[in-house]
């Protein structure tokens with residue numbers, strides 16, 4: 025199918041973007057990578073009066089260090105997040121997850137700001153934003169705004185963004201020393217949206233878990249954090265019995281839907297398996313000793329060492 029007719033604007037500044045959005049009274053759509061928006065237009069599921077292409081706005085593709093964290097411009101492409109040495113050195117869990125987004129052609133165009141704004145309940149980046157306690161920076165006629173990732177995803181394809189608000193960058197706070205990570209996804213074919221995926225970070229102090237973060241996608245109307253499971257892990261010593269208990273807790277804590285791809289019960293069982301694996305990987309990488317299931321810790325440890333001479337800034341200004 026072909027989209028319904030629309031006007032097209034390609035402003036050269038954020039001020040112009042916001043002014044066009046405000047003037048359209050809710051009948052405009054931001055165009056970033058177009059990988060989700062264009063199919064929706066083609067199927068006529070969306071019929072905006074005007075598309076506001078932000079690809080010529082300067083400064084939105086910057087990817088730079090921020091203390092021990094990162095600032096990710098809204099127009100940073102998925103493939104940049106997957107391949108950047110800076111990202112791999114500071115947030116290897118993010119680089120690893122991005123390799124699971126769609127196919128290379130889509131990752132070459134799709135953007136960080138687009139993925140968060142689109143808020144697909146099975147997408148990887150929203151889950152990572154939630155896991156890493158990201159802050160989403162925006163601009164609107166009211167000025168600059170900030171959203172905690174924790175309150176940003178409201179439902180399937182629904183975010184906290186106002187109609188005249190544009191995402192400008194995503195800020196990821198640095199991880200504490202002694203933090204390991206894990207990421208696991210199950211999809212029917214490589215490149216498909218996840219049936220379920222899980223990600224974790226675990227910080228060890230004196231052999232005990234000082235902080236645990238656990239996020240899932242594909243099992244609810246938004247990506248979710250498993251706060252109760254996280255709380256149970258704090259203070260414990262990593263081990264197989266703890267991983268099994270956390271996996272069972274996670275299985276009973278989720279309330280997934282059944283759909284054509286998988287039943288709710290199948291997704292619950294997947295959650296248990298994925299949670300056990302991401303925790304084992306995370307505490308192995310944090311120095312807790314339990315072997316990562318696939319030897320991935322050694323492989324990614326090498327990648328982290330390669331990133332020792334990490335650049336401070338990548339991407340175009």
Ligand SMILES: Cc1cc2nc3c(=O)[nH]c(=O)nc-3n(C[C@H](O)[C@H](O)[C@H](O)COP(=O)(O)OP(=O)(O)OC[C@H]3O[C@@H](n4cnc5c(N)ncnc54)[C@H](O)[C@@H]3O)c2cc1C
Pocket residue numbers: 053054055056057058059060061062063078098102124125126127130133134135136137138139141142144146147148149185189190191192215216217218
């Ligand atoms: C075949 C296929 C498979 C895919 N598989 C996956 C997958 O496995 N995992 C996954 O995560 N994604 C997947 N995607 C989606 C892909 O990652 C998209 O790139 C992403 O969801 C949207 O990014 P975009 O830059 O293309 O946004 P666009 O398509 O340009 O926009 C998407 C939405 O976000 C809004 N928007 C975009 N940028 C901003 C901004 N800066 N501020 C405010 N609003 C904005 C738009 O108005 C629109 O509503 C897939 C897409 C396709 C076509």
